[in-house]
Amino acid sequence: MVGGSIPVFDEIILSTARMNRVLSFHSVSGILVCQAGCVLEELSRYVEERDFIMPLDLGAKGSCHIGGNVATNAGGLRFLRYGSLHGTVLGLEVVLADGTVLDCLTSLRKDNTGYDLKQLFIGSEGTLGIITAVSILCPPKPRAVNVAFLGCPGFAEVLQTFSTCKGMLGEILSAFEFMDAVCMQLVGRHLHLASPVQESPFYVLIETSGSNAGHDAEKLGRFLEHALGSGLVTDGTMATDQRKVKMLWALRERITEALSRDGYVYKYDLSLPVERLYDIVTDLRARLGPHAKHVVGYGHLGDGNLHLNVTAEAFSPSLLAALEPHVYEWTAGQQGSVSAEHGVGFRKRDVLGYSKPPGALQLMQQLKALLDPKGILNPYKTLPIQA
Amino acid sequence: MVGGSIPVFDEIILSTARMNRVLSFHSVSGILVCQAGCVLEELSRYVEERDFIMPLDLGAKGSCHIGGNVATNAGGLRFLRYGSLHGTVLGLEVVLADGTVLDCLTSLRKDNTGYDLKQLFIGSEGTLGIITAVSILCPPKPRAVNVAFLGCPGFAEVLQTFSTCKGMLGEILSAFEFMDAVCMQLVGRHLHLASPVQESPFYVLIETSGSNAGHDAEKLGRFLEHALGSGLVTDGTMATDQRKVKMLWALRERITEALSRDGYVYKYDLSLPVERLYDIVTDLRARLGPHAKHVVGYGHLGDGNLHLNVTAEAFSPSLLAALEPHVYEWTAGQQGSVSAEHGVGFRKRDVLGYSKPPGALQLMQQLKALLDPKGILNPYKTLPIQA
Numbered sequence: 001m002v003g004g005s006i007p008v009f010d011e012i013i014l015s016t017a018r019m020n021r022v023l024s025f026h027s028v029s030g031i032l033v034c035q036a037g038c039v040l041e042e043l044s045r046y047v048e049e050r051d052f053i054m055p056l057d058l059g060a061k062g063s064c065h066i067g068g069n070v071a072t073n074a075g076g077l078r079f080l081r082y083g084s085l086h087g088t089v090l091g092l093e094v095v096l097a098d099g100t101v102l103d104c105l106t107s108l109r110k111d112n113t114g115y116d117l118k119q120l121f122i123g124s125e126g127t128l129g130i131i132t133a134v135s136i137l138c139p140p141k142p143r144a145v146n147v148a149f150l151g152c153p154g155f156a157e158v159l160q161t162f163s164t165c166k167g168m169l170g171e172i173l174s175a176f177e178f179m180d181a182v183c184m185q186l187v188g189r190h191l192h193l194a195s196p197v198q199e200s201p202f203y204v205l206i207e208t209s210g211s212n213a214g215h216d217a218e219k220l221g222r223f224l225e226h227a228l229g230s231g232l233v234t235d236g237t238m239a240t241d242q243r244k245v246k247m248l249w250a251l252r253e254r255i256t257e258a259l260s261r262d263g264y265v266y267k268y269d270l271s272l273p274v275e276r277l278y279d280i281v282t283d284l285r286a287r288l289g290p291h292a293k294h295v296v297g298y299g300h301l302g303d304g305n306l307h308l309n310v311t312a313e314a315f316s317p318s319l320l321a322a323l324e325p326h327v328y329e330w331t332a333g334q335q336g337s338v339s340a341e342h343g344v345g346f347r348k349r350d351v352l353g354y355s356k357p358p359g360a361l362q363l364m365q366q367l368k369a370l371l372d373p374k375g376i377l378n379p380y381k382t383l384p385i386q387a
Numbered sequence: 388m389v390g391g392s393i394p395v396f397d398e399i400i401l402s403t404a405r406m407n408r409v410l411s412f413h414s415v416s417g418i419l420v421c422q423a424g425c426v427l428e429e430l431s432r433y434v435e436e437r438d439f440i441m442p443l444d445l446g447a448k449g450s451c452h453i454g455g456n457v458a459t460n461a462g463g464l465r466f467l468r469y470g471s472l473h474g475t476v477l478g479l480e481v482v483l484a485d486g487t488v489l490d491c492l493t494s495l496r497k498d499n500t501g502y503d504l505k506q507l508f509i510g511s512e513g514t515l516g517i518i519t520a521v522s523i524l525c526p527p528k529p530r531a532v533n534v535a536f537l538g539c540p541g542f543a544e545v546l547q548t549f550s551t552c553k554g555m556l557g558e559i560l561s562a563f564e565f566m567d568a569v570c571m572q573l574v575g576r577h578l579h580l581a582s583p584v585q586e587s588p589f590y591v592l593i594e595t596s597g598s599n600a601g602h603d604a605e606k607l608g609r610f611l612e613h614a615l616g617s618g619l620v621t622d623g624t625m626a627t628d629q630r631k632v633k634m635l636w637a638l639r640e641r642i643t644e645a646l647s648r649d650g651y652v653y654k655y656d657l658s659l660p661v662e663r664l665y666d667i668v669t670d671l672r673a674r675l676g677p678h679a680k681h682v683v684g685y686g687h688l689g690d691g692n693l694h695l696n697v698t699a700e701a702f703s704p705s706l707l708a709a710l711e712p713h714v715y716e717w718t719a720g721q722q723g724s725v726s727a728e729h730g731v732g733f734r735k736r737d738v739l740g741y742s743k744p745p746g747a748l749q750l751m752q753q754l755k756a757l758l759d760p761k762g763i764l765n766p767y768k769t770l771p772i773q774a
Binding site: 026028029072073075079083084086087088096100101102103104106107108109110111112113114115116117119120122123124128140142143159162163166167168169170171172209210211212215218219271273274275300303304305335336337338339340341342343344348352354355356357359360361363364366367370382383 | 413415416459460462466470471473474475483487488489490491493494495496497498499500501502503504506507509510511515527529530546549550553554555556557558559596597598599602605606658660661662687690691692722723724725726727728729730731735739741742743744746747748750751753754757769770
């Protein structure tokens with residue numbers, strides 16, 4: 001997905017793996033300052049011992065670095081609750097193309113002294129500067145975490161379940177993920193994970209995180225009663241103990257792994273209006289017919305973010321031609337984003353125009369020319385090839 | 388404070404007052420798209436009728452425009468809960484210095500297609516482009532709002548009350564404001580507002596916003612019992628009905644008005660480590676002695692943001708000389724910010740260096756030169772005078 005560690009042509013790969021020290025942690029404010037090479041899972045462990053959590057969590061947490069997370073503006077599983085890194089990152093230290101160390105590594109929640117320069121580097125994929133240290137706001141560790149895994153009879157019911165649970169769970173809702181029946185079949189076939197609920201066209205994973213176990217259980221119980229009673233949900237299971245919570249999350253988190261065992265995978269990561277989120281999956285199944293092995297849709301429904309994946313026995317140019325630019329055009333027709341959280345890198349740099357107007361692409365090129373006039377930072381990536 | 392509507396020399400003032408239309412509102416996602424001249428309070432009313440709230444709220448809501456809020460990266464009373472505009476603003480339409488309309492007005496929660504250009508304009512005070520439309524994520528309207536107004540025997544107890552209430556109120560805490568005894572005296576003297584609690588050295592206003600009135604009342608009740616029982620708080624009152632909630636908020640929100648009736652006001656808006664937040668107030672009282680009429684401290688303690696105000700019968704250069712650069716040097720010594728939420732404008736442009744290193748100031752100048760080579764956008768503001 002993210003090819004940052006693989007040279008395409010003549011690039012030099014720079015590793016921050018040994019810049020792995022925590023520089024400070026403030027136990028009242030929850031502000032963590034650390035070097036860019038710290039592994040996300042190790043930071044999670046560090047702050048959890050101090051009764052906080054990292055504001056982001058992703059499947060790759062065991063190996064990804066916080067510097068890379070910030071450089072790619074990683075989304076992930078806690079986005080719905082804690083929002084974008086543009087809000088939670090408080091400061092950065094960045095090495096610019098000319099070797100200058102730009103010190104914007106403050107630990108302040110509020111700072112309006114001039115332009116917020118750190119924002120430039122969040123999500124710019126290393127093309128404007130190299131992030132060497134990060135200051136980030138960590139939320140308090142929730143005292144109670146509950147997970148519900150539910151089966152829904154149709155996508156309309158998935159959407160209604162989302163609206164209902166936003167209303168009834170309110171501030172404790174921390175994730176709303178969905179997957180379709182084909183995802184569940186593949187997770188079962190390739191990873192031998194069994195579905196904890198009756199076979200359904202769609203499955204939803206809801207997580208709550210709160211400060212009072214009793215209150216949270218009561219809110220979730222009332223919601224489940226309503227969802228089952230009104231037919232939004234046909235079957236469901238709940239977990240509060242860590243082992244079962246992890247087991248339910250694995251069904252969702254390991255879809256990528258199951259897909260990779262299914263064959264060659266064409267991957268798309270789209271932001272779409274939530275009502276239209278699944279239409280592209282149905283559309284592609286009809287369009288591709290037997291040319292595709294499987295067409296699946298899953299992802300962060302609460303954020304309007306669909307992971308659309310197509311598997312085939314092997315890579316085929318004709319299947320690719322049936323997918324692209326069709327998927328991008330379809331997304332552009334919905335004013336969606338052709339890269340919601342995965343970023344641009346090498347392979348998507350020429351499709352930016354489906355989600356950004358020419359004026360925006362031009363300003364991006366101007367910023368690149370300003371900050372990296374010799375083009376030495378992550379060359380061939382992120383920006384479209386210039387005419 | 389913000390002199391955006393007053394020409395200093397030869398500037399042309401541009402009003403967006405007639406660009407006051409809501410362009411769209413999405414009732415599932417809560418995403419509002421509107422023109423820049425919409426008044427914040429009118430937008431609040433609009434989204435509240437649809438069961439959402441604006442992610443920001445400030446004293447000036449009755450007259451300020453959303454475009455100005457975004458251009459100045461306004462903080463305000465809901466920052467603690469809903470965070471910075473860098474996280475809640477999803478898209479902007481901006482007119483650049485050369486007349487190009489930059490359309491980044493998406494309504495997507497996630498979009499990693501290239502650099503996040505809108506971030507450049509949030510907080511740049513109109514010096515890089517003119518915001519003409521805003522897309523912003525509105526949180527669901529809380530079903531229950533409670534306010535507690537408490538008296539604390541010392542600043543150490545204010546801090547402990549903050550830590551305790553973060554733990555016990557968790558996800559429903561939506562504001563933690565403080566004011567000192569002098570603020571309360573001035574609000575009483577000039578505005579005839581009576582304190583609802585016994586006289587104390589410090590006062591704290593705590594607001595909760597949640598989805599379940601019963602659960603919220605129980606959490607707040609337990610917290611108050613603990614705070615009173617352990618001596619963190621010596622007296623307190625609570626409100627759930629709108630009228631009393633407003634009355635308690637008025638004590639905090641009308642401090643600015645009371646100060647302006649007290650004489651000439653020297654105003655500072657600082658971000659500081661929360662433990663040191665009040666030290667500068669004590670320091671200044673000793674330093675200024677009878678030269679100042681009153682030295683007061685109040686503000687958004689939960690965000691580490693102090694409003695430090697000094698009143699005098701009239702403006703005096705010698706009092707100013709006693710205050711500046713002392714206040715800025717003191718703040719710099721704590722790695723604080725000399726402008727937390729109020730911005731830079733005309734008067735503070737030459738003190739940026741207390742909070743930002745030379746490399747950052749240089750990059751700001753380069754961005755200004757790139758986006759506004761002729762210097763026609765909000766001239767004389769925000770950036771230091773170049774050598």
